[in-house]
Amino acid sequence: MWRKAIRRILPSVPQWATVALESQERSVTAELCWDGGRADATDDHTIASLKPLTVATSIDAGACPVLRYIDAATGRGLGTLRLTKARSFVAANADIHLYEVAAGEHRCLPSPLREWTAWRQNRNMLRHRAANHLNMAPAAAQQLMISYLCPRPVVLVSVDTGTHRNIFPMDLIGPLASAGLFTLALRSSNVSEPVIRDVGRVALSHPPASIKAAVYGLARHHKDALARWDDLSLPIVSSGQFGIPALASALCVQEMTIVHSVVVGSHTFFVARMASSELRHAGAQLHHTAGFHQYERKRRGMPFPEV
Ligand SMILES: Cc1cc2nc3c(=O)[nH]c(=O)nc-3n(C[C@H](O)[C@H](O)[C@H](O)COP(=O)(O)O)c2cc1C
Known part of the structure; x- marks a missing residue:
């Protein structure tokens, strides 16, 4: 009953959006911030593993940095991932640092739509666990979506x-x-x-x-x-x-x-x-980008072209 009532008020935001972008488009930038330092990480961070959710970068950002995603047009912060250094290794004479994701939050949806959307997506993931090819805990999947703020x-x-x-x-x-x-x-x-x-x-x-x-x-x-x-x-x-x-x-x-x-x-x-x-x-x-990112862009009248 109450769920039907909520659904009438709060729209359904999909987990993912498939969008058509020119490869050189830079709609979102990423910045690594740590004690006493910051660096543009837009072209220097990737996902190394889903389980545990791990980010790789060649920037040494200390033990517990924050990865911030920023809308390139407005300068607005879209979301953050809190990272913890797991280990570093050398490849082709370069240091590569692996950071596990400890926590994450985004500001693409207003409250209570944000909490409702996360609750609904988490429940769906748990219900359809067998068919979920990501095979991740719901909290980690929410953090993964934040990393897709950079399409x-x-x-x-x-x-x-x-x-x-x-x-x-x-x-x-x-x-x-x-x-x-x-x-x-x-x-x-x-x-x-x-x-x-x-x-x-x-x-x-x-x-x-x-x-x-x-x-x-x-x-x-x-x-x-x-x-x-x-x-x-x-x-x-x-x-x-x-x-x-x-x-x-x-x-x-x-x-x-x-x-x-x-x-x-x-x-x-x-x-x-x-x-x-x-x-x-x-x-x-x-x-690919997160569904909540595309929702936020639609609200601003600037959605990515969807396919
Ligand atoms: C568009 C797309 C991108 C994917 N990218 C990756 C990837 O980067 N790395 C990876 O290991 N699997 C990737 N996959 C594979 C899926 O995560 C999944 O392992 C695969 O579809 C098999 O799924 P199943 O084990 O649920 O059958 C991708 C699949 C799709 C459709």
Whole structure:
């Protein structure tokens, strides 16, 4: 009864929004703040693991920094993650620091819609635990959504060794710009994880937002490798140097050489150097952001184009 009444007053905010953005758009910036210091981390923080939820950066931000997400147009703080340093390691002569997320909050929804939305999303996650591919505690999933305040591009990662071939979507990716490195967090149970560690080369195809359904369809290859490239419904072409099959309609194709890999909780965290980057087409790329972020932008009359 009371739930029906609340639903009439408070709208339903989805967990995620799939949006079409130009890759160079910087709608949200990220800043690491610690005792006596701060640094722009927009292009220098990525997710290393979902369980425990872990952020990687090449910025040494001390033991307990705060990661702030700020709307680039208005300067308004959208959300924060409180971090605790877990460990550091060296990859390709660069220090990389792993921070576990201790707490998080966002200011995208007014109260009580914020509390109601979190309660409803948490309840749904617990109810549909078996089908929830994130396999995270509700509080950690809420913190993960805060990290998506910087919209994350979706790419198709492909690998080919002659005996093993695969292509699947990833969005836990991104640069550690100060170190000149790029990272990918891949669930250790992924069927291609040992192959990527062994062969040390992948191609990243940046798909146009218009082929969202086909991109999502390829998520099944996180579990099952591709039998033949001819089985793909999407046309492919070879990447420039490595000759790895990549998406023909990709806006951009990048080749990565893996220089280091480390298991961080549920994921294998690959550290790579970009070997090539080829812009092929103009257009908007598929991105993910948090549903509460898109809601906040709609309220301001500036929603991201949704796909
Ligand atoms: C758009 C998209 C992006 C994804 N990005 C990643 C990623 O970055 N890392 C990862 O390990 N899995 C990624 N996945 C895979 C899912 O998290 C999940 O493991 C996979 O779909 C298998 O789900 P299931 O175990 O529930 O069947 C992605 C899936 C989709 C659809």
